[in-house]
Amino acid sequence: MDDAAPRGLLRVSTGLVGTTATIEVFGEIDQVSVAELDARLRRVTGIRSVLTVVVDLNGVGYLGSAGLALLRLHHHRCAADGIEFVVAAGNRAVLRPLEVSALDTLLTVRRGTPRESN
Numbered sequence: 001m002d003d004a005a006p007r008g009l010l011r012v013s014t015g016l017v018g019t020t021a022t023i024e025v026f027g028e029i030d031q032v033s034v035a036e037l038d039a040r041l042r043r044v045t046g047i048r049s050v051l052t053v054v055v056d057l058n059g060v061g062y063l064g065s066a067g068l069a070l071l072r073l074h075h076h077r078c079a080a081d082g083i084e085f086v087v088a089a090g091n092r093a094v095l096r097p098l099e100v101s102a103l104d105t106l107l108t109v110r111r112g113t114p115r116e117s118n
Contacts, residue, residue, distance in 0.1 A: 009033055011059075012040050019051040022114060026059035029067030037067070041074045045083060052084040054114050057094045068101050075107050088114045 010033035011026040021044035029037060044050055055071070057063065071087060078085035089095055090112045098104040 010036050012036055014040055014044055016044070016047070016050070019049055020054060021045075021047065021050045021052070022054045022056060024056045024059065028062040028064075029057075029060055029070075030062065030064040031066045034064075034066040034070050038070055038074075041070070045074070045078060045081065050083060052086065053078060054086045054088055056114055057087060057089045058091060058113055060089075060091070060094050063094045063097045068097055068103055071107060072103060084108070086110055086114075088112065 009028045009030075013024045015022045015024075023037070023040050023044060025037060027033065041053070041055070044053055053074075055074075060067075075085045086108045087094075087098070088110045089098070095104070095109075095111070098107070098109060
């Protein structure tokens, strides 16, 4: 799809293989940087052929409340559109906020990289 697009403390890259869109995120997801991730998620979920969206957060060092809210929002949007929404994470900086907010019970969370979790 496109190469990484750095913006502030966040870098996001997207790829499409078959019906699966993968969004790799590096850096910090907070109130300032969340708009870039939101734009990427909106873009890939707008592609008619996409049936699965994998958000790879293994490169994220901080996941704030704005990022958690965004993941919840896109989970619901994807569910309404019949798109599987998956979060790949293997680091404590992401897993702990997902657990504390109980989003790990709502979202499909695959521990490790998308390749390891298949």
